[in-house]
Amino acid sequence: MDHVxxxxxxxxxxxxxxxxxxxxxxxxxxxxxxxxxxxxxSLRDPVRGRLFRKLxxxxxxxxGKLDHPHIAQIYDAGIGEDSGxxxxxxxxxxxxxxxxxxxxxxPVEQTVEIIFKCARALAYAHMQGVTHRDMKPGxxxxxxxxxxxxxxDFGLALNVGAETTxxxxxxxxxxxxxxxxxxxxxxxRTDLYSLGVVMYQxxxxxxxxxxxxKFSMIYQITQFDPAPPSSYRREVPESLDRIVRRAMQxxxxxxxxxxxEFAGDLVQALRAGLGGGRREEFGDADKFAALRAMxxxxxxxxxxxxxxxxxxxxxxxxxxxxxxREGESGDFFCVLIHGEARVTKNRKxxxxxxxxxxxxxxxxxxxxxxERGATVTASKDSHIVRVRTSDLExxxxxxxxxxxxxxxGILVERLNLANTRLTxx
Amino acid sequence: MTERGGLTQIxxxxxxxxxxxxxxxxxxxxxxxFNLRDVAIKVAFPEHLTDPARGKVYRKLFLTExxxxxxxxxxxxxxxxxxxxxxxxxxxxxxxxxxxxxxxYCSPEALLPVERTxxxxxxxxxxxxxxxxxxxxxxxxxxxxxxxxxxxxxKITDFGAALIASGETTxxxxxxxxxxxxxxxxxxxxxxxRTDIYAVGVxxxxxxxxxxxxxxxNNFTLIYQITNNEPEPPSSFRPEIPPAVDAIVLRxxxxxxxxxxxxxxxxxxxLAAAFRSEHLGARRAQEFADSDRFETLRKLPFFENFSDxxxxxxxxxxxxxxxxxxxxxxxxxxxxxxxxxxxxGEVKVTRHGKLLNMxxxxxxxxxxxxxxxxxxExxxxxxxxxxxxxxxxxxxxxxxxxxGCRHKFxxxxxEILVERLSMANVRLxxx
Numbered sequence: 001m002d003h004v005x006x007x008x009x010x011x012x013x014x015x016x017x018x019x020x021x022x023x024x025x026x027x028x029x030x031x032x033x034x035x036x037x038x039x040x041x042s043l044r045d046p047v048r049g050r051l052f053r054k055l056x057x058x059x060x061x062x063x064g065k066l067d068h069p070h071i072a073q074i075y076d077a078g079i080g081e082d083s084g085x086x087x088x089x090x091x092x093x094x095x096x097x098x099x100x101x102x103x104x105x106x107p108v109e110q111t112v113e114i115i116f117k118c119a120r121a122l123a124y125a126h127m128q129g130v131t132h133r134d135m136k137p138g139x140x141x142x143x144x145x146x147x148x149x150x151x152x153d154f155g156l157a158l159n160v161g162a163e164t165t166x167x168x169x170x171x172x173x174x175x176x177x178x179x180x181x182x183x184x185x186x187x188x189r190t191d192l193y194s195l196g197v198v199m200y201q202x203x204x205x206x207x208x209x210x211x212x213x214k215f216s217m218i219y220q221i222t223q224f225d226p227a228p229p230s231s232y233r234r235e236v237p238e239s240l241d242r243i244v245r246r247a248m249q250x251x252x253x254x255x256x257x258x259x260x261e262f263a264g265d266l267v268q269a270l271r272a273g274l275g276g277g278r279r280e281e282f283g284d285a286d287k288f289a290a291l292r293a294m295x296x297x298x299x300x301x302x303x304x305x306x307x308x309x310x311x312x313x314x315x316x317x318x319x320x321x322x323x324x325r326e327g328e329s330g331d332f333f334c335v336l337i338h339g340e341a342r343v344t345k346n347r348k349x350x351x352x353x354x355x356x357x358x359x360x361x362x363x364x365x366x367x368x369x370x371e372r373g374a375t376v377t378a379s380k381d382s383h384i385v386r387v388r389t390s391d392l393e394x395x396x397x398x399x400x401x402x403x404x405x406x407x408x409g410i411l412v413e414r415l416n417l418a419n420t421r422l423t424x425x
Numbered sequence: 426m427t428e429r430g431g432l433t434q435i436x437x438x439x440x441x442x443x444x445x446x447x448x449x450x451x452x453x454x455x456x457x458x459f460n461l462r463d464v465a466i467k468v469a470f471p472e473h474l475t476d477p478a479r480g481k482v483y484r485k486l487f488l489t490e491x492x493x494x495x496x497x498x499x500x501x502x503x504x505x506x507x508x509x510x511x512x513x514x515x516x517x518x519x520x521x522x523x524x525x526x527x528x529x530y531c532s533p534e535a536l537l538p539v540e541r542t543x544x545x546x547x548x549x550x551x552x553x554x555x556x557x558x559x560x561x562x563x564x565x566x567x568x569x570x571x572x573x574x575x576x577x578x579x580k581i582t583d584f585g586a587a588l589i590a591s592g593e594t595t596x597x598x599x600x601x602x603x604x605x606x607x608x609x610x611x612x613x614x615x616x617x618x619r620t621d622i623y624a625v626g627v628x629x630x631x632x633x634x635x636x637x638x639x640x641x642x643n644n645f646t647l648i649y650q651i652t653n654n655e656p657e658p659p660s661s662f663r664p665e666i667p668p669a670v671d672a673i674v675l676r677x678x679x680x681x682x683x684x685x686x687x688x689x690x691x692x693x694x695x696l697a698a699a700f701r702s703e704h705l706g707a708r709r710a711q712e713f714a715d716s717d718r719f720e721t722l723r724k725l726p727f728f729e730n731f732s733d734x735x736x737x738x739x740x741x742x743x744x745x746x747x748x749x750x751x752x753x754x755x756x757x758x759x760x761x762x763x764x765x766x767x768x769x770g771e772v773k774v775t776r777h778g779k780l781l782n783m784x785x786x787x788x789x790x791x792x793x794x795x796x797x798x799x800x801x802e803x804x805x806x807x808x809x810x811x812x813x814x815x816x817x818x819x820x821x822x823x824x825x826x827x828x829g830c831r832h833k834f835x836x837x838x839x840e841i842l843v844e845r846l847s848m849a850n851v852r853l854x855x856x
Binding site: 003005006027028029030057060061064076077078079080362365366397398400401404405407408409411412414415416418419421422423 | 434436437458459460461488491492495507508509510511776777779781793796797804828829831832835836838839840842843845846849850852853
């Protein structure tokens with residue numbers, strides 16, 4: 001095959017029961033893309049074929065609106081007489097399947113990081129009304145490092161997998177929720193269950209339920225509680241056992257209500273320590289959760305917060321460290337995440353800053369080269385995020401927009417204060 | 426070779442109906458089920474598509490051109506979404522514009538008012554300047570390549586496609602008319618953006634008078650005239666055309682490159698000036714026309730960093746009016762759902778009778794309605810101090826504008842806030 005639709009094929013990436021995926025060139029946009037070709041059999045059925053066509057576009061358009069750093073973007077989709085195709089972001093690393101084998105497991109902390117990102121991405125998709133329905137390690141791709149994860153095949157599960165799976169008996173029910181197995185109506189919580197199974201497998205190196213055949217697996221999924229992951233890998237802390245158990249509740253109502261809640265528990269577990277001693281580095285999940293809790297970032301949308309995680313330089317500063325010096329030229333601003341800092345001018349104390357407050361922002365706001373007007377010193381051991389103004393200029397319009405709005409808010413407050421003082425005298 | 430005429434499906438796009446056809450191409454209205462919109466698809470039928478060696482070169486050229494043109498995102502350029510060069514089928518997927526082309530306004534009984542023609546020409550010059558800055562010359566500007574919607578909204582189409590669809594074939598098969606070609610293009614001298622300037626001049630001539638500047642029984646005579654004769658001024662066919670407009674058309678159509686407009690900016694500036702001139706101004710239905718607004722915005726420092734596309738957006742979402750000295754524009758405590766930018770004149774900002782600020786052209790006021798998250802109440806009175814022109818922007822409309830446009834407003838406001846804050850601080854510490 002040298003073309004899928006009008007995309008020249010570079011090489012084949014993989015093949016499933018109802019589709020195959022190719023690495024292709026997009027000559028118009030000049031980029032590589034992954035193109036999934038759906039086998040014609042799924043389209044030929046006269047009755048189901050029509051329904052399929054309609055669903056195909058509804059789902060593809062919906063999924064195409066998902067724009068999130070941890071979701072593989074869908075660029076286009078088309079359907080012809082006897083074949084359909086979906087054009088997606090090419091994610092070169094591989095899938096999480098690689099890290100499910102007992103001899104190749106990732107460190108617990110990395111796994112938590114990955115599941116956290118997936119849970120956040122699910123929360124985002126669910127908010128937009130899109131349920132995945134086919135979460136499994138094979139659908140979790142990564143770009144460079146395993147923690148650089150992207151959920152693939154969003155919204156397409158219904159079209160490609162679900163029905164055909166049952167007809168041809170292809171596919172494993174291993175990651176399906178009990179309600180999905182019973183063929184009941186499912187909602188977003190089916191994804192949370194499946195993510196729980198993925199987490200289980202990546203922690204324990206085995207599936208929660210193992211049957212010698214599909215039917216015994218189905219039976220177990222609907223009837224039994226699995227042994228906690230820690231029974232297969234002793235270093236898994238109890239907090240994670242609890243999270244997996246909650247995610248995998250058979251009754252959807254007893255599960256996490258949202259990806260948000262799921263992610264929240266993961267961060268708490270991460271912060272409480274996963275048994276590996278105190279961590280010096282900030283994990284992405286950590287950073288994300290810290291930002292989300294701050295008023296300054298309250299209006300930032302999910303994708304932009306992840307961008308801050310990436311763009312910002314996260315530092316611990318010891319009490320007494322001067323972060324910004326009066327009279328020096330400045331090319332960055334900071335947000336205090338944790339701790340306390342003092343702002344002084346000519347050694348006179350101007351103000352004391354707490355978590356969520358920013359400083360040095362004039363470097364970004366002033367159009368000309370800027371000199372610091374005051375000195376900022378950490379008065380307690382603190383965490384700060386440093387953002388270089390030049391990096392921000394390269395960032396997405398949406399991110400810059402959010403920073404601008406946040407700064408405008410601060411400026412407006414200050415100006416109102418000044419005007420009140422000017423006119424009240 | 427693909428059959429011409431009756432396509433029902435083009436690639437992944439089902440055909441809704443045929444929109445038109447030319448010598449080497451056909452245009453279809455199709456639906457894009459993924460992006461949920463209608464698109465216009467131009468299918469090219471070049472002669473040498475069947476030639477294996479030239480076919481390959483041609484395909485490459487086709488894609489290169491389409492890719493280049495696809496980068497042009499401008500309100501007055503028809504957007505290219507995709508381009509496909511299969512072995513047997515070449516097509517370009519474009520924005521669908523529902524009004525048709527300017528051809529229908531080229532006959533004497535269907536002419537547009539002079540000021541609307543000037544307006545349209547102005548928009549074309551700005552769009553073509555934008556393309557020129559991206560290194561693209563159109564080479565085939567003619568009424569059939571200018572689409573329109575509504576009153577004076579225009580979109581130039583077939584960028585780069587000119588080369589693809591007709592460049593070579595024109596000379597081989599003699600397809601197409603040289604009526605809009607510049608002398609240098611007819612002589613096959615190297616051409617640059619000034620060939621487009623010439624062509625816009627001819628389009629203006631045609632739209633103003635209902636006839637082409639040169640009329641001939643055959644192409645050879647026409648070519649002779651294009652290279653040798655001076656056209657009659659447009660006003661000789663339509664007396665109401667003011668001298669300023671005559672001069673613009675003749676300058677754009679100058680055979681000598683040294684006498685023609687050298688750049689788009691000069692051409693556009695003359696059009697804007699003609700539009701404002703008393704002669705046309707007296708008959709204008711709309712007090713501030715689009716070109717007027719655009720030119721005004723372009724000159725205000727507040728909008729310094731706005732792109733052309735963003736300025737057009739501002740022109741579209743804002744309302745404009747004159748306000749005489751003494752008029753109160755805003756009152757403290759009133760709810761605010763818009764902010765203003767002073768285009769001309771002077772206003773004073775007071776609170777409890779105390780002067781807070783005196784604003785001059787280019788400065789915004791009432792922006793707190795947009796900037797503050799909760800309080801939408803005016804914090805001060807604003808009164809006209811010297812007869813003013815006011816641009817007012819409803820916050821609701823701005824919130825629906827493009828991300829780029831909102832971002833530019835934010836940056837501009839930020840600068841002003843920083844400035845005002847430091848001024849206030851100086852005053853506070855001085856007291």
